[in-house]
Amino acid sequence: MIDQSYLDSAHLLRRAGFGAAPDVIRAAAVAGLDSTTAALLNPPSDNLASQDDEFISRLAALAPENAKARLPMQAVKIWWMHRMLMTSNPLVEKMTLFWHGHFTSRLGGDGTDMLEQNKLLRYHALGNFRTLTLAISRNSAMLKYLNGNQNYKAHPNENYARELMELFTCGIGNYTEDDVKAAARAFTGWNIRADEFAFNPRQHDDSTKTFLGKTGNWNGNDIVDILVAHPATATRLCTQLFAFFAYPDPEPAVVDALTKTYYDSGYDIKAVMNQILRSRAFYSEKARNAVIKSPAQFVVGTIKMLGIEAAFDPQPGEITNDAGSDAGTSADTAAQNTLAFRPRLLGKGGGRMKDFKSARNPKLARLAYLPVAMRSMGQDLLAPPSVKGWDGGEAWINSTTLMNRVAFGERLAQPRQTAGLLEPLVAKYAADHGVSEAEAWVGYLAEALGPLDLTTSTRDTLVAYIRDDTGNSLTAAAPRVLPAGNTRRGPLQRARQEQARYLGLLPLILGTPDYQVC
Amino acid sequence: MEFTRREFLTKTATTVAVGLAVPPWLAKMVWAEGAAGPGTAAGRSLVVIQLTGGNDGINTVIPYADAAYRANRPTIAYADNQVLHLSDHVGLNPVMTGMKELYDGGKLAIVQGVGYPNPNRSHFRSMEIWQTAAPEKLETEGWVGRYLDAVREGRASALTGINIGNEASEAFQSAHAAVPTIQGLANFGMAFPRTADGDQRSAMLRKIQTADSNVPYSRFLKETAQSTYDSADRIHAGIEKYRSNVVYPKGGLGKGLQQVAMLVSANLGTRVFYVSTSGFDTHSGQARRQPALLQDLSDSLLAFQQDMEQMGAEDRVLTVVFSEFGRRVHENASAGTDHGTASEMFIVGKPVKGGLYGEYPSLTNLDQGDLKFSTDFRSVYATVLDRWLGANSEIVLGKRFEDLRFV
Numbered sequence: 002m003i004d005q006s007y008l009d010s011a012h013l014l015r016r017a018g019f020g021a022a023p024d025v026i027r028a029a030a031v032a033g034l035d036s037t038t039a040a041l042l043n044p045p046s047d048n049l050a051s052q053d054d055e056f057i058s059r060l061a062a063l064a065p066e067n068a069k070a071r072l073p074m075q076a077v078k079i080w081w082m083h084r085m086l087m088t089s090n091p092l093v094e095k096m097t098l099f100w101h102g103h104f105t106s107r108l109g110g111d112g113t114d115m116l117e118q119n120k121l122l123r124y125h126a127l128g129n130f131r132t133l134t135l136a137i138s139r140n141s142a143m144l145k146y147l148n149g150n151q152n153y154k155a156h157p158n159e160n161y162a163r164e165l166m167e168l169f170t171c172g173i174g175n176y177t178e179d180d181v182k183a184a185a186r187a188f189t190g191w192n193i194r195a196d197e198f199a200f201n202p203r204q205h206d207d208s209t210k211t212f213l214g215k216t217g218n219w220n221g222n223d224i225v226d227i228l229v230a231h232p233a234t235a236t237r238l239c240t241q242l243f244a245f246f247a248y249p250d251p252e253p254a255v256v257d258a259l260t261k262t263y264y265d266s267g268y269d270i271k272a273v274m275n276q277i278l279r280s281r282a283f284y285s286e287k288a289r290n291a292v293i294k295s296p297a298q299f300v301v302g303t304i305k306m307l308g309i310e311a312a313f314d315p316q317p318g319e320i321t322n323d324a325g326s327d328a329g330t331s332a333d334t335a336a337q338n339t340l341a342f343r344p345r346l347l348g349k350g351g352g353r354m355k356d357f358k359s360a361r362n363p364k365l366a367r368l369a370y371l372p373v374a375m376r377s378m379g380q381d382l383l384a385p386p387s388v389k390g391w392d393g394g395e396a397w398i399n400s401t402t403l404m405n406r407v408a409f410g411e412r413l414a415q416p417r418q419t420a421g422l423l424e425p426l427v428a429k430y431a432a433d434h435g436v437s438e439a440e441a442w443v444g445y446l447a448e449a450l451g452p453l454d455l456t457t458s459t460r461d462t463l464v465a466y467i468r469d470d471t472g473n474s475l476t477a478a479a480p481r482v483l484p485a486g487n488t489r490r491g492p493l494q495r496a497r498q499e500q501a502r503y504l505g506l507l508p509l510i511l512g513t514p515d516y517q518v519c
Numbered sequence: 520m521e522f523t524r525r526e527f528l529t530k531t532a533t534t535v536a537v538g539l540a541v542p543p544w545l546a547k548m549v550w551a552e553g554a555a556g557p558g559t560a561a562g563r564s565l566v567v568i569q570l571t572g573g574n575d576g577i578n579t580v581i582p583y584a585d586a587a588y589r590a591n592r593p594t595i596a597y598a599d600n601q602v603l604h605l606s607d608h609v610g611l612n613p614v615m616t617g618m619k620e621l622y623d624g625g626k627l628a629i630v631q632g633v634g635y636p637n638p639n640r641s642h643f644r645s646m647e648i649w650q651t652a653a654p655e656k657l658e659t660e661g662w663v664g665r666y667l668d669a670v671r672e673g674r675a676s677a678l679t680g681i682n683i684g685n686e687a688s689e690a691f692q693s694a695h696a697a698v699p700t701i702q703g704l705a706n707f708g709m710a711f712p713r714t715a716d717g718d719q720r721s722a723m724l725r726k727i728q729t730a731d732s733n734v735p736y737s738r739f740l741k742e743t744a745q746s747t748y749d750s751a752d753r754i755h756a757g758i759e760k761y762r763s764n765v766v767y768p769k770g771g772l773g774k775g776l777q778q779v780a781m782l783v784s785a786n787l788g789t790r791v792f793y794v795s796t797s798g799f800d801t802h803s804g805q806a807r808r809q810p811a812l813l814q815d816l817s818d819s820l821l822a823f824q825q826d827m828e829q830m831g832a833e834d835r836v837l838t839v840v841f842s843e844f845g846r847r848v849h850e851n852a853s854a855g856t857d858h859g860t861a862s863e864m865f866i867v868g869k870p871v872k873g874g875l876y877g878e879y880p881s882l883t884n885l886d887q888g889d890l891k892f893s894t895d896f897r898s899v900y901a902t903v904l905d906r907w908l909g910a911n912s913e914i915v916l917g918k919r920f921e922d923l924r925f926v
Contacts, residue, residue, distance in 0.1 A: 109643040386687075387689070401700045403740075403744060404708060405710075407724060456731065462723055505720055508720070512710065513727055514741060514744075515734050518735060
């Protein structure tokens with residue numbers, strides 16, 4: 002039943018994670034917001050930790066020989082997509098995504114450093130902002146990206162010092178060019194040796210510096226300390242967190258309350274997040290549907306809300322060159338499922354997917370497609386467009402990305418496994434609501450993917466779409482689950498056409514204005 | 520006579536502009552989209568071709584007369600008599616007959632020794648430097664994006680810039696407007712395949728996306744969809760007229776340039792087209808790999824130029840070719856070359872004053888084994904912006920650069 006507690010729980014699970022299927026939302030509603038929020042903030046052990054290493058190394062093993070010295074970036078992307086889909090700690094992954102867009106790095110095709118950085122961001126995701134900022138200042142991916150590895154006493158490189166202030170902490174307008182120079186000197190000697198952070202005392206400038214009005218023999222730790230304590234950092238970070246999770250441009254009073262917690266807790270990210278997720282503002286009318294879905298939210302969320310994760314969840318042992326089995330489908334449809342995704346996987350349009358063209362396992366092939374889909378929507382995971390990360394909001398939507406959101410729905414509708422997983426749910430919806438098969442498909446999808454408050458005219462268009470093909474579908478018999486197997490003629494073939502027609506609703510619903518927000 | 524909404528807007532605006540004080544945004548709209556002749560900047564287009572991977576400039580425009588050339592490249596150097604001589608010092612790679620033809624016709628300017636201070640040898644970073652025109656710092660906007668922002672201030676036309684391919688280019692990053700990345704013209708604005716069922720669903724989708732809805736951003740989402748469909752309609756209607764018997768090379772670059780030709784013929788007010796082609800990272804087996812790429816480039820450019828002439832657009836289209844860096848002077852142990860610094864830029868078109876520009880860098884006076892650049896790439900951008908696009912390069916690039924006068 003859709004009541005207020007269901008809507009509130011759905012809202013929480015979308016924002017503090019990537020969304021969930023109706024039965025998961027119902028369970029959360031029964032548990033209550035308080036306990037659901039507590040569970041999100043204090044996750045139990047990481048359900049995927051034990052398989053991380055094997056998952057990654059098996060993906061890397063699929064790469065061509067010459068790419069194996071370092072991890073292919075594509076392997077790390079696929080691994081992270083899998084985490085977002087399958088984690089038992091959705092808020093941690095969502096926060097990791099937030100930090101990835103905040104403490105940005107981008108290093109071309111080499112995934113080794115980016116994997117390490119990603120693990121660092123996850124480890125500190127709900128930790129302490131000072132600790133995180135210090136850790137990222139010593140992270141090899143960051144040192145390479147912003148030239149920390151070239152920051153020497155005789156020739157300070159200002160790149161990291163500048164971005165640390167401009168984008169990672171206090172923001173532009175709160176420091177001078179002299180502060181940039183002083184901070185750069187303080188970080189001299191924070192270099193890399195053997196791909197790891199190494200402090201090089203001979204390259205460190207240990208003379209006196211004046212930074213933001215404070216004079217002393219500052220090193221990088223001191224700069225971080227001064228910056229995390231800066232009022233502009235508190236305001237900026239709390240505003241960004243609130244905007245990411247609740248709604249853009251929060252009122253000053255909302256931000257003030259958060260900055261107080263930021264200081265009272267000693268820069269504790271979890272304390273700030275706890276306050277955001279339990280705030281009245283978070284559940285206010287203003288917060289509902291106030292965020293334009295990021296491609297990550299769109300891709301991961303759609304799969305999770307439909308409850309079809311199983312189709313994208315290879316076990317580490319399945320990450321091989323063998324075709325493998327595909328739970329719930331016969332061998333021939335498994336092959337077809339793979340084919341439905343393979344053109345992209347193999348084709349030039351897939352871009353940089355060549356490392357995985359030998360992936361014959363259908364679940365892996367589908368999973369490997371997801372970062373490609375995300376990139377087509379404007380979010381190339383682990384490769385933010387610039388040091389300021391993704392702009393988000395309206396910048397997610399343009400003529401290309403909007404159509405690619407629909408195209409993702411079209412792709413999702415292809416494998417029969419999607420139908421196999423959805424049909425029983427639609428059948429139950431039809432029985433529960435006493436509606437026809439066509440209405441149940443529209444009704445169930447609109448409910449699971451939101452619930453979406455579609456206008457009557459849009460709903461009518463969707464129902465008309467089905468009716469056009471099936472004539473009297475609106476009064477058709479109760480839905481039935483199709484048996485597996487292929488046939489080219491007869492009633493089963495006709496039923497398959499109808500099934501394809503029903504699944505054609507997916508891209509249409511994914512194209513509605515209503516589905517672009519969450 | 521039927522007008523599309525945009526045509527109506529443009530034509531109306533043109534009428535209004537006569538004798539009435541028009542708001543600046545409207546004036547700009549007329550300036551950019553009005554029926555401007557080839558003599559003014561407004562009707563002109565720029566095509567940027569990006570050679571991804573770092574093209575070896577030394578085996579592209581070959582300093583055949585320099586003894587150091589063959590000394591440094593015992594296995595991959597070309598003999599004097601193979602090179603397509605341009606001067607008594609340099610000549611084109613033997614496969615580049617198409618570009619030689621363009622050069623002989625005065626339609627190809629070659630800027631030699633192009634680079635920037637403190638060269639970065641990372642593909643990613645150096646490409647970013649070229650795309651943002653900012654060697655010293657991380658810039659969030661691309662040079663084309665900054666130019667387009669100035670052009671379309673206050674206007675919503677999505678088609679002032681078009682990126683051909685499957686990957687957005689940082690060159691187009693801008694504060695104000697996204698540029699469509701188009702993989703196939705026939706499918707632009709369509710999420711579904713062109714089947715009976717697909718067309719029907721496309722129609723349904725259009726209805727759904729351009730209808731009112733109950734959510735925040737609904738107006739923005741509706742307008743974006745509407746503008747997408749308007750653009751798609753304009754593109755689809757515009758390219759219907761395209762007829763050509765020019766045969767383009769079959770590769771991605773040829774296909775991309777043919778799509779540009781179709782869009783040029785459609786006359787959509789597009790100022791900048793961007794096409795990328797890759798594979799230039801020739802660390803090994805260069806003698807086998809690079810000629811295929813250069814021939815593809817050369818033949819594609821010639822085909823495109825012929826197509827422009829056939830459709831009578833040769834006076835309003837200029838093409839610029841660049842790569843993120845050149846390659847090391849000395850060949851490596853794998854009969855290839857490693858990441859280097861300076862290389863050439865090519866400017867193609869009838870409006871070009873053909874010839875050699877800039878100084879070919881010395882092969883012996885090197886910086887850590889690499890060429891010292893003689894011309895800053897931003898002076899090429901500046902020349903194109905000021906002299907071809909009628910823009911103010913100082914605003915787009917942040918400061919003044921030398922005017923190379925090749926156009």
